[in-house]
Each structure stands twice: as C-alpha cells, then as structure tokens.
Amino acid sequence: MHIQxxxxxxxxxxxxxxxxxxxxxxxxSRQPEKTYPPGTPEAVVADFIRLVEAxxxxxxxELMAIPGLSRERFDEQVDPAYRxxxxxxxxxxxxxxxxxxxxxxxxISTLSYTDALDVSEYTNRQTYHLRRENGRWLxxxxxxxxx
Amino acid sequence: MNDPRRSFRYIxxxxxxxxxLYAVIGLLGLAIxxxxxxxxVLSSTDDNRVRASLYLAELIVGLPVWLAxxxxxxxxxxxxxxxxxxxxxxxFLGTTFAFTSVVALFALHSVLRxxxxxxxxxxxxxxxxxxxxxxxxxxxxxxxxxxxxxIGWTERGPQEDDEAHDVAVSVLAGFSLMFLAIGAVQALxxxxxxLIRSGQPxxxxxxxxxxxxxxxxxxxxILSGGFxxxxxxxxxxxxxxxxxxxxxxxxxxxxxxxxTALWSAATMLYELLRRGLGYDPRxxxxxxxxxxxxxxxxxxxxxxxxxxxxxxxxPSPRSEGERHMPGAILWPRRxxxxxxxxxxLSMVTAAIVAVLWLSLDFVLNSGxxxxxGAWWRDRLSGSIxxxxxxxxxxxxxxxxxQRAAASAPQRERGASERRRLLGFxxxxxxxxxxGFGISLLWLVLQALLGAGLDGGEVSRMLxxxxxxxxxxxxxxxxxxxxxxxxxxGPALGTSVRISAFVAPGSEVLLAQLRESTGxxxxxxxxxxxxxxxxxxxxxxxxxxxxxxxAPGSFRAERALILLGPNGGSIHAYSxxxxxxxxxxxxx
Numbered sequence: 001m002h003i004q005x006x007x008x009x010x011x012x013x014x015x016x017x018x019x020x021x022x023x024x025x026x027x028x029s030r031q032p033e034k035t036y037p038p039g040t041p042e043a044v045v046a047d048f049i050r051l052v053e054a055x056x057x058x059x060x061x062e063l064m065a066i067p068g069l070s071r072e073r074f075d076e077q078v079d080p081a082y083r084x085x086x087x088x089x090x091x092x093x094x095x096x097x098x099x100x101x102x103x104x105x106x107x108i109s110t111l112s113y114t115d116a117l118d119v120s121e122y123t124n125r126q127t128y129h130l131r132r133e134n135g136r137w138l139x140x141x142x143x144x145x146x147x
Numbered sequence: 148m149n150d151p152r153r154s155f156r157y158i159x160x161x162x163x164x165x166x167x168l169y170a171v172i173g174l175l176g177l178a179i180x181x182x183x184x185x186x187x188v189l190s191s192t193d194d195n196r197v198r199a200s201l202y203l204a205e206l207i208v209g210l211p212v213w214l215a216x217x218x219x220x221x222x223x224x225x226x227x228x229x230x231x232x233x234x235x236x237x238x239f240l241g242t243t244f245a246f247t248s249v250v251a252l253f254a255l256h257s258v259l260r261x262x263x264x265x266x267x268x269x270x271x272x273x274x275x276x277x278x279x280x281x282x283x284x285x286x287x288x289x290x291x292x293x294x295x296x297x298i299g300w301t302e303r304g305p306q307e308d309d310e311a312h313d314v315a316v317s318v319l320a321g322f323s324l325m326f327l328a329i330g331a332v333q334a335l336x337x338x339x340x341x342l343i344r345s346g347q348p349x350x351x352x353x354x355x356x357x358x359x360x361x362x363x364x365x366x367x368x369i370l371s372g373g374f375x376x377x378x379x380x381x382x383x384x385x386x387x388x389x390x391x392x393x394x395x396x397x398x399x400x401x402x403x404x405x406x407t408a409l410w411s412a413a414t415m416l417y418e419l420l421r422r423g424l425g426y427d428p429r430x431x432x433x434x435x436x437x438x439x440x441x442x443x444x445x446x447x448x449x450x451x452x453x454x455x456x457x458x459x460x461x462p463s464p465r466s467e468g469e470r471h472m473p474g475a476i477l478w479p480r481r482x483x484x485x486x487x488x489x490x491x492l493s494m495v496t497a498a499i500v501a502v503l504w505l506s507l508d509f510v511l512n513s514g515x516x517x518x519x520g521a522w523w524r525d526r527l528s529g530s531i532x533x534x535x536x537x538x539x540x541x542x543x544x545x546x547x548x549q550r551a552a553a554s555a556p557q558r559e560r561g562a563s564e565r566r567r568l569l570g571f572x573x574x575x576x577x578x579x580x581x582g583f584g585i586s587l588l589w590l591v592l593q594a595l596l597g598a599g600l601d602g603g604e605v606s607r608m609l610x611x612x613x614x615x616x617x618x619x620x621x622x623x624x625x626x627x628x629x630x631x632x633x634x635x636g637p638a639l640g641t642s643v644r645i646s647a648f649v650a651p652g653s654e655v656l657l658a659q660l661r662e663s664t665g666x667x668x669x670x671x672x673x674x675x676x677x678x679x680x681x682x683x684x685x686x687x688x689x690x691x692x693x694x695x696x697a698p699g700s701f702r703a704e705r706a707l708i709l710l711g712p713n714g715g716s717i718h719a720y721s722x723x724x725x726x727x728x729x730x731x732x733x734x
Binding site: 006007010011014017018020021022024025026027028029031033034042045046049087088089090091092093106107109111113119123125 | 167170171174177178181184185186187188189193194195196197198199200201202203206207210211214217218221222274275276277
C-alpha cells in the first residue's frame with residue numbers, strides 16, 4: 001500500500017515535470033531578445049555580437065575601430081568561431097562609462113555539441129573596450145575575439 | 148545471489164536518473180534565466196531553442212526509463228527481501244547517495260561563492276548565469292539525494308552493515324574534508340600574508356572590494372566543506388561498528404595528511420635554516436615563505452591528528468580481537484605506523500646521504516666548482532630539515548613496531564604490514580643502490596677511458612657513493628630484521644576469507660554464525676541436499692572459526708564451510724604449502 005502511494009506520487013511528479021518542461025521549452029523558444037537604448041555601449045556590443053553570429057561581418061566591422069585590424073584579418077579571426085556547431089548565450093556582467101571611453105564585460109556561455117551524447121558547455125569572459133568617436137561608440141578591443 | 152538482470156535494471160535506472168536530473172536542472176536554470184536574468188542577456192538567438200530542446204529530449208527519455216525501472220524495483224522490494232538486500236540495489240543506493248551528494252556539495256560551494264563575492268569586483272567567477280544553474284543543481288541533486296538516502300535508511304538503518312553505504316559516506320566525507328582543508332589553508336595563508344605585509348592579520352577600516360573576492364571565495368570553501376563535513380562525519384562516527392570501509396578511508400586520509408605535514412615541516416625548517424645561515428631572499432619578505440608552508444603544515448597536521456585519534460578508537464572486528472595478543476599493536480593501527488616509518492626513514496636516508504655527500508665534497512673541495520661560496524648552505528639546510536622531521540617520525544614508529552615485536556613476537560613478526568614494510572625498505576634500498584651504482588660506474592669508466600673529470604663530476608661521483616653506502620646500510624639492517632621475522636613462518640593475513648555452500652534450511656544457522664563470530668561469511672552456492680560431513684554443531688563451528696587465524700596454528704587464508712540446518716564442516720586452506728617455522732633456517 002505504501003509502495004502504491006509512493007508510485008502514484010512518483011508518477012504525478014514525473015507528469016508535472018514533463019508538462020513544466022514543455023512549457024519552459026515553448027516559452028524559451030519564443031523569448032524575444034533584450035534591446036538596449038540605442039547609442040549606449042551595451043547596445044553597440046549587443047549589435048556587434050548579433051551581427052557576427054548572423055554572419056554579417058561587413059556590418060560588424062563597421063562598429064570597430066581597432067588600429068591595424070584589416071577586414072581580412074577580422075574575417076580570419078571570427079569566421080571559424082561562428083560557423084562551428086555551437087550555441088551561444090552572451091550575458092552582460094557589467095559596464096562602465098568614463099568620459100569618452102567605456103568597457104562592457106560579458107560572459108559567453110557556449111553549448112558545443114555534435115549530437116546529444118557529445119555536449120559540453122563552457123563559459124568565457126570578455127571585456128569589450130569602446131571609444132566615442134563622432135558621437136557614436138566604436139569597439140577598440142579586444143583585438144582577438146573568443147566568440 | 149547476483150542476478151545479471153537485476154544489475155542491468157539498476158545500471159539503466161541510474162543512467163535514466165542522472166539524465167532526468169540534468170534535464171530538470173537545465174530546464175529550471177533556463178526558466179530562471181528567462182525571468183530573473185532576462186535583462187542581462189545580450190544575445191541568445193538560437194541558444195534558448197537549442198538548450199530547451201536538448202533538456203526536454205533528455206527529460207522525455209531519461210525520466211520514463213528511470214521511472215519504469217525504479218517502480219519495477221520497488222515492487223520487487225515489496226514482495227521479496229532478497230531484492231532489498233541484493234548487492235545491486237545496495238550499490239545503486241550507495242552510488243546515488245555518493246554522486247548526488249557530491250554534486251550538491253559542489254553546487255553549494257558555487258552558490259556560496261557567488262553570494263559572498265557579490266560585493267566584490269566584477270571580474271570574478273561564477274557569473275549570475277552559472278550561479279542560477281548552481282542553485283538549480285543544489286536543489287535538484289539535494290532532493291534526489293534526500294529521496295534515495297531516506298529509502299536506503301528505511302531498508303537498512305545507519306548502524307547496520309552496508310558497505311556500499313559506507314563507501315558513499317566516505318566519498319562525501321573525503322570531498323567535504325578537502326573543501327574545508329582548501330578553505331582553511333587559504334584563510335591562514337591570507338591572514339599570514341596580511342600579517343607579514345601590514346602587521347595585521349585582516350584589513351582594518353573600510354574593506355576594499357577585492358577583499359570580498361578573496362575572503363568570499365575562502366568563506367565559500369570553509370562553509371560548504373565545513374558544514375557538510377561536520378554533518379556527515381558526525382553521522383559516520385555515530386554509526387559505530389567495526390567497518391572495513393571506514394578504516395580504509397581513514398588510512399587514505401592519513402596517507403595524504405601525514406606526508407603533507409612532514410613535507411611542509413621539513414620545508415619550513417629548510418627555509419628557516421638557510422635564512423639563519425645567511426640566505427637573503429631579496430625579492431620577497433624574509434618571512435614570505437611562511438605563507439605557502441605554514442598553513443599547509445597546520446591544516447595537514449590537524450587532519451592527521453584528528454584522523455589518527457579516530458583510528459585509535461576503531462573497534463576491532465571480532466575475528467581480529469580474538470587473535471589479539473598482549474603487547475601487540477591493536478588493529479587497525481599497524482598499517483599507518485608502518486607507512487609513517489617508511490616516510491620518516493626515506494627523509495632520514497635522504498638527509499644522511501646529503502650530509503655524507505656534503506662532507507666528502509668539503510674534504511675534497513669538489514662542491515663549489517659550479518656554485519658560489521655558500522654552495523653548502525642549501526644542501527646542509529635541506530638535509531638538517533629533512534633529518535629533524537624524519538628522525539622522530541621514523542624512530543617513533545620503528546620503536547613502536549620493535550617493542551611490539553619483542554612483546555608479542557609471534558603476532559607482530561608475522562604481521563603482513565611489518566613484512567611488507569621491511570620488504571619495501573629492502574627492495575627500495577637495493578633499487579637505489581643499483582641505480583646509483585650504475586651512475587658511479589659510468590663516471591668511473593669515463594675517467595678510465597680518458598675523459599677528464601671536473602669538480603662537478605667528482606661531486607656527482609661522491610653523491611652516488613654516499614647514496615650507495617647509505618642504501619646498503621639500510622638494506623643490511625632491515626634485511627637482517629626481515630630474515631629473523633621470516634623464521635616465524637608465513638605472514639598473517641589481516642583476515643580470513645570465508646565462503647559457504649549452504650543446504651536448504653541452513654539460513655538460521657548461517658545468521659547465528661555470522662552474528663556470533665563477527666566473520667563475513669559469503670554464500671557462494673546453494674546445495675540441493677545436506678552435506679554428508681556436516682557433523683559439527685554450532686558450538687564446534689564457532690570454535691573452529693575463532694581458531695582460524697590464531698597464531699601458531701595453520702595459517703589459513705581462506706575457509707570453506709559446508710552448512711546444513713543443524714551443523715556443518717569447515718575446511719581451512721591456504722594458497723601456499725605450509726612450512727614449519729623450524730624449517731625456515733632461523734638465525
């Protein structure tokens with residue numbers, strides 16, 4: 001009798017878990033991306049990351065002002081990273097504006113996978129440096145991207 | 148009896164359980180991220196979909212697999228005691244206890260670290276995202292641990308015999324003790340560093356933000372490890388009983404703590420002596436070395452002392468207690484004492500070699516060819532440091548072994564731990580002598596073939612010569628002791644393994660024998676009928692079992708019992724042909 005109650009309890013909890021999982025999955029897939037006020041350092045970094053992930057490297061390059069970083073060199077750095085089989089979540093850790101300079105700290109959590117039996121996750125931290133030029137923020141660093 | 152189907156069922160249930168737990172953690176973390184951390188997400192274009200689908204797939208597969216197999220097992224438990232007592236189920240519950248509790252411990256540490264370092268600087272780990280998943284991991288694995296632990300305790304109380312549970316408790320105790328020790332070492336190091344730099348153990352006045360980073364991380368180690376270790380260790384000690392797994396765990400802790408304490412004590416003495424002999428650290432403060440050495444010495448020393456005290460309090464299994472003799476070393480202390488002797492002797496040997504080498508170098512003036520005027524300082528400081536620490540460790544342990552050997556020679560000189568220690572020393576000494584002998588001969592042959600020897604090569608020859616002389620002295624002394632011991636016959640094992648073939652209806656007698664003798668009797672087969680020579684009654688069987696490992700008798704390694712409902716027979720055996728002590732050529 002005790003076992004029967006226990007089994008019923010387990011079945012109930014399992015059904016609730018499965019239903020909750022479906023709800024979370026649907027909610028997660030429909031979650032709109034956060035937008036930042038235009039013209040802020042956070043918005044520039046968010047735009048840059050989204051453009052790189054979308055493969056729009058020409059537009060992403062326009063948001064940068066790193067001396068000596070040619071368009072070709074930029075392609076070489078970014079291209080292999082965004083084309084691999086992985087999924088990324090970029091989270092804002094903090095930002096700091098100091099006159100014409102700003103820094104934006106982000107955490108990049110990468111879910112790398114080939115199939116469900118080969119999944120690994122790791123988190124990198126990256127600090128973007130920005131400088132205000134002609135009324136707009138441009139990324140001046142890092143020189144190498146760990147996307 | 149082991150049933151392969153049962154083992155498969157529990158293995159698959161464990162795999163399904165872990166898959167489901169990780170899926171729940173992922174979904175829970177994702178749900179919290181979508182709500183609480185939504186404003187911090189810069190980019191997650193496909194990430195939410197990828198993660199949600201992965202976690203859901205894991206849940207859809209893992210949960211039914213675990214549920215179906217677990218419910219089937221629970222139903223079998225309800226109808227059969229054999230299922231409840233089966234090794235597969237005990238291992239499943241023990242493994243789940245260990246795995247879920249250790250994962251929850253790591254999660255607790257991450258959560259505490261995040262909380263305590265929040266007021267600090269921003270460039271610290273873990274991130275809020277990781278902290279969310281750690282909270283989810285803590286609750287999910289904590290709940291899974293509690294669920295399975297309660298089932299385990301319902302089926303077998305904490306005081307009862309359950310080696311799989313013993314292993315699980317030891318695993319958690321080991322991890323939590325490690326966390327606590329890391330925190331304690333870091334806290335002492337940080338305090339000592341501040342004391343040396345500023346004259347105060349902690350910062351006064353307004354705390355800089357970086358203080359939160361350092362002390363927050365330290366507090367996370369100490370609180371997570373300390374809380375869990377105190378709870379699980381108190382639980383373990385309250386369980387009582389003579390437990391082989393606990394003793395093995397205590398030995399492992401001592402095996403880490405004792406060498407660490409000895410090494411750090413020797414390093415500290417070395418650093419103090421070389422400074423006393425004029426060494427100038429220049430770049431760092433004179434006492435900066437204490438930051439890296441003293442905390443490790445104190446923490447490992449405390450760990451060593453506490454666990455040695457627990458070792459001394461262990462009750463002997465009945466079979467061990469019955470063969471104890473006055474003056475002999477009580478179980479289970481002999482192995483740690485032997486290891487201490489080996490550690491101390493290795494330090495003393497290295498110290499003697501270094502002093503001898505230094506003396507020869509000094510006499511022949513071959514030591515300063517590559518160094519400055521203070522070439523002798525580090526070697527002398529190192530050897531004195533190792534010698535001063537190793538000598539009491541070696542002499543203390545060896546004196547204990549020798550006194551016991553004099554008081555209870557039959558028991559002690561036949562003890563396998565003592566035999567292995569002596570064998571190890573002799574073998575190590577011979578191997579060292581061979582290695583250094585080749586090195587010495589190589590240099591001698593070079594000289595004979597006309598290659599000139601400079602001061603450095605002469606010094607290397609003297610080092611090899613010193614090592615050979617010391618190693619051979621050790622071999623001679625301990626080899627002679629070993630020969631004397633061998634005259635007392637083959638080594639006494641720590642316990643006699645007993646197996647049984649049981650006839651129908653013999654369960655009660657088997658349980659009585661297990662209870663009254665304290666022996667672990669493993670059932671290896673079921674007979675179809677009562678064995679013909681089952682002529683000894685319970686009293687006689689108990690007497691024979693008690694005498695199995697008595698000194699002076701036949702040195703049985705194993706015994707086979709043929710058991711019927713009213714009696715049985717015992718057949719003791721050894722893997723080696725027994726030789727009388729008088730035939731061993733005692734000297």
